[in-house]
Amino acid sequence: MNTLVLLAHSDMENRSIANRRIITKLKAESHVEVRDLYRLYPDFDIDIEAEQRALQSADLIVLQYPIHWYNAPGLLKEWMDRVLQYGFAYGSQGDKLHGKGFMVSVTVGGPENSYQEGGDNSFPMTTFLTPLQQTAKFCGMQWQAPVISHDMVYIPGVWNEKEAVALRAENHADRLLNQIEQYRLMNAA
Numbered sequence: 001m002n003t004l005v006l007l008a009h010s011d012m013e014n015r016s017i018a019n020r021r022i023i024t025k026l027k028a029e030s031h032v033e034v035r036d037l038y039r040l041y042p043d044f045d046i047d048i049e050a051e052q053r054a055l056q057s058a059d060l061i062v063l064q065y066p067i068h069w070y071n072a073p074g075l076l077k078e079w080m081d082r083v084l085q086y087g088f089a090y091g092s093q094g095d096k097l098h099g100k101g102f103m104v105s106v107t108v109g110g111p112e113n114s115y116q117e118g119g120d121n122s123f124p125m126t127t128f129l130t131p132l133q134q135t136a137k138f139c140g141m142q143w144q145a146p147v148i149s150h151d152m153v154y155i156p157g158v159w160n161e162k163e164a165v166a167l168r169a170e171n172h173a174d175r176l177l178n179q180i181e182q183y184r185l186m187n188a189a
């Protein structure tokens with residue numbers, strides 16, 4: 001039971017508090033493979049065959065990223081456009097992802113109460129994830145409950161304390177790992 005984590009953060013080295021901590025915890029798990037897409041493909045020149053091989057060897061696929069403009073960072077969208085091809089991910093013979101689990105794990109800058117009708121962000125975060133939920137369905141994958149953490153933006157002196165964001169990231173990683181473990185237990189044997 002292998003878990004593949006596709007990490008999409010455009011500046012992990014200099015600008016990440018949350019995703020950096022989450023990924024460090026995930027990497028400690030022997031059954032988890034992390035592919036850091038921005039490190040692998042800084043010029044967006046995606047190795048489609050390598051990505052398809054990685055997907056095929058996974059039982060559970062996790063997308064890990066920070067929300068950018070209510071969406072995934074650009075390289076992850078490019079990755080979807082190029083890797084989820086006809087005949088591989090969909091179409092009459094495109095069954096290579098059938099039955100695999102698909103989980104989205106996101107860090108969100110805005111607080112949870114801003115993500116509702118009447119709030120600054122109008123809709124719950126799950127609404128912004130519906131294109132991915134439908135993508136999973138279209139490709140025959142099993143959509144899993146997303147792991148979402150709010151209030152993850154840190155702007156020194158303006159928004160949040162670094163330590164508080166770091167703590168929420170640790171908690172996020174624990175929830176994600178717990179959910180991965182549940183999936184593995186349910187799908188073992």
Ligand SMILES: Cc1cc2nc3c(=O)[nH]c(=O)nc-3n(C[C@H](O)[C@H](O)[C@H](O)COP(=O)(O)O)c2cc1C
Nearest residue numbers: 016017018019066067068069070107108109110153
């Ligand atoms: C270009 C950009 C766009 C962003 N767009 C949103 C957004 O639409 N909604 C939101 O709540 N936060 C947004 N944020 C905040 C990030 O989601 C937040 O900083 C990130 O999840 C924290 O993770 P990190 O410490 O790993 O970077 C944005 C940040 C950047 C840099």
